[in-house]
Amino acid sequence: MEKNKNTYESYNETVEEFKNSFSYGSRNNLFFKYLGGKNISENEFTIFIEELLNVIIDDIDKDEFSELKKLIFNSQIKGYLPKSKNDKYTADWDRVFNPAKYTYEDTPWTKFSKPLKKSKLSLISAGGVFCKDDDPIQPGGMTQEDAINKISEFLRSPPTLAEIPNNISKEKLSIRHPGYDIRAAEKDPNVVFPYEILKNLHQEGVFASYTDNFYSFVGASPQSEIIKTYAPKWAQMLKSHNVDAVLLVAA
């Protein structure tokens, strides 16, 4: 992370430096990190800031913030669009998630033929959720700040699956993930790990049963390791628990 330049001392920061500081820089903000990416040009960034300020004024007058949300939502979609084939992949993140490398022609498919009312389900979230007293990555628990500082390490290390007992209380859950803004998940883990929602639907009788544990890992992991080693291992483990289907939540 670069040196914090956000002081009152005189500093001639360029627009580009300001823009880039939101993506793992001095103003790191994982919600808006896409603004610091290559998909948003310097010119688009300044237009966005100008629009943002105007929309805020309009929405304040309406006391209603749907236009603000729409503006940010659309900018987020643009910010995450894949790069063109001519763009070079240099950063760790881009190398691991290079879309050109992971474009497929086939869709593997297992028909779900069992009635839901006789089926056992499980849940895996890529949101980096774990039990407070049992962080499988760092004994004692890793903070979000630690996770962000270790982004390159995550992108090189194999994924670790956290086992989370299905009866865990919210107070015993923790979250750390170097790739996304965890503020909403800290308030309510169901936004990326819908463990309570799944149990409510079971209570309603939508499906028959669920596993003793639910699971989570940090999605910012080497894709080749997931494909070759870890996903097959996790599939075997779930099949040994007679699971019929798995809900997989991206963060």
Add this chain to the structure above:
Amino acid sequence: MSVGHVSKIFESMGLSTVCFFVKSFMHLIEQMKIPRTIVTNNFIGRTIGKPYDLFNQTNVVRQGIELLSSGTIQNSIKII
């Protein structure tokens, strides 16, 4: 992308899946040809919905579970 790869491996090993993504990752779902996916109009890091929004969170998960049996290989992406 990680969830897409887990899904494809699980399906190839005989385990049905349903994935949940936000719209910002729509291009990934298409390029990776991920089976059975619910796409939500939520922000990244809020895939299932806003915090404490029990009604909409339940709707998203319910539709995902229903997609397990109703989805077909040709038509397995549902945008809600």
